[in-house]
Amino acid sequence: MDLQFIGIDPETGNVGSPTAWVDNSTADIVLQSYTADDATRRACAENTAPGHAKGIPVGETVIRIPVHLVPLLRKACDVAEQARL
Template sequence: MALKFLGIISNTPVDESPTIWLDDTTGDLIIQSYKADEATVLQAQEVGSIPGHSTAIPPHETMIRLPAEMLQYIPRPDGDDSATPST
């Protein structure tokens, strides 16, 4: 696995830094961000996903809240990475 740094939210304190990386082997995004609060989790569970699919969060998963500013760092399927800063 080789990670590529994509971006970090601007103006965050040293101990609070939502960050995003790309695993260039698998294409997976690795995201460090704020844990969704209980109200957000409950809202997501009320909305649901697909019929018959559980809305419970298993122990090996978590729900995060990705700040809108971080969306600029998510790679586009068309390969246009113009919003991705060079490292």
């Protein structure tokens, strides 16, 4: 797998490391972040997207992305779009 490092949340200091990469072979954005707490997971499982069953499907999870990572996600989106062209 050819992951291109985009950046790490600049506010994490020495604890935590929410990070964004782009997989150059698929143009997928790969994220490392905090596991959502039980209350957030329940809320996501109870609120459904139109046409989808309630719950979090096997093979999926809920993560929290700190607001400080948003600029890096924008950059990751730009890199992923360019990789797809």
